[in-house]
Every structure is written in structure tokens, then in C-alpha cells.
Amino acid sequence: MEQLTSNVFVESKLYPTVSFVVTSEGIVAIDTPMDPHSAAEWRRFIESKGKLRYIINTEFHADHIMGNAFFPGVIVTSEHNREHFLDSVKSNENVRKMFLQFFPNSGDITKSYNLRWPDITFRQRMSLCLGGTEFLILCSPGHTLGQTIVHVPGERVLMAADNIVYGAPPFFHAADLSCWFGSLAMLESLDVEWFIPGHGIPCKKDWIPRLREILYGIINEVRKAKKCGLSRQEAQRAVQYIDRPEFEFPDFLAEACRNLEEVGIGNIYDQLEAHPGL
DSSP states (O other), rough: OOSSSSSSSEEEEESSSSSEEEEEEEEEEEOOOSSSSHHHHHHHHOOOOOOOEEEOOOSSHHHHGGGGOOOOEEEEEEEEEEHHHTTTTTTEEEEEEEHHHHHHHHHHHHOOOOOOOOOOOESSSEEEETTTEEEEEEOOSSTTTEEEEEEEEEGGEEEEEEEEEEESSSOOOOOOOOHHHHHHHHHHTOOEEEEEEEEEEOTTHHHHHHHHHHHHHHHHHHHHHHTTTTOOHHHHHHOOOSSSSSSOOOOHHHHHHHHHHHHHHHHOOOOOOOHTTO
């Protein structure tokens, strides 16, 4: 666990990276751990600092929303994320199976599991003020079209969701490439000292140009494969990047990550087909 400021706490060893902000009227948490046991520990730590009032889900992917059920508080996210809430989790029963697959010792905890859906949604942006702390919650499409970021100006901290990853592979399976680069440019323009990524450790603004290079590098590999005449399926087999030394991901998610990699390469291929100048 890392304390970035007197009020901002981050745990980057969990999946995904989770964080919370302490205010005089309670706590706002950003995302929840997918591991039920880690969720219980994280909840105890949060409650040692105050009452949890809000949870902000940055996206609809399973790793960011499965843990909602283990926490109190009002859940906030974008309209897009609510509309696509079941896209990766499918159903309560499927989430129970995922828990048993990824966390075999979670059976008793998840036996009566039910997803917790968002309580409040917004279209483009909303402002939340709690205990004198302002939270600017913005739709910032990229990794997904409903990607939600949380800017806390008073702390000069921004929770960037999976639009920024640090030391973890980027995934393109639900991405809009043009929007992603636009969002990165917007993030660079803000007066922020710390960016909290969707996966990985907190970073400074100087990480964004390097991340942009990584994203372009993968896209250009797909572009080269396409120019060489490879089909979509052939490009998916030819471009494999998540096992490179610069990236880490949990062993228990290895198969899932490779599946996401394959789908993402196909998505890049399709977008290059539709937008040759991308």
C-alpha cells in the first residue's frame, strides 16, 4: 500500500490497482479488488480511515466490477459502463464460476454472490463534492468507450483507469484507438502530479509519452503484418506482446490475458481496415 498524499491511498499489488481518497465526510474509493479475500482486507483498511461513501467504477470489465458486492457505498460510473455492465461478467452464476476458477478458496464467500450494479450514472462528466473535496468524474474513451477517470484537483491526483497502465500490458479488445490517443493528450494537459493507472504503480506525467510509444509500437506491428498480406487471424498469431519483459500480469490470469491479447490484435486490425490513416 502506498500513501501518495495525506488523503490518497493506493494499492498496486492487487488486480486492478485500487485507490481511495479520505475526506472529512467519508471516503471515495476507485474500483474494487477482484479477489474476494483481498477485497475483505482492502475494505477493512478503508474502514480504518472512515466510512466508505462512494465507489467509482472506471469501466465495465470484470476485474473492475466483480468486487463491488463486497463493499458498501453508492456506486458511480458512466452510462456506457452501465449499459455494458454484463458484457464481460455475463451473469451472477458466471462470476461465481470465475471466482472458483481464479480463487479456488473463495467458495464459501461467493456462494450467494450477486453483482452490485451502479446506482448513479453520468453521460459525459459529473462533479462530486464530499467533505470539501471535489471529484471531477469524466468519460475519457480509449481502453473502452465508457472509460471513466477521476480527477481530484485539490490533491493533484488523477485515477486514469486502464487508459494508463504502468508495467502491465495494454489491452485493445474493447478499445477505440483514436479516442485513446486523444484521451492521453487531454491527460497530459492537466495540472496533475500523480497518475494512478488501472494496472501498475502510480506514475508521473513523463510516463505518458512512453506509453504512447508502446501503444503505437503494437499498432504498427499489426499495420506491418497487414501490409505484408497477413489475414486478420494470421496477424493475431503473428503479433504477440504481453510476454515481453517490460510487462507483468498475474499468473492466474495468464490464459485470460492471452485471449484478450488475441481479441485486441483483431480489433486493431479491424480499425486499421476501417481507418487506413490511423
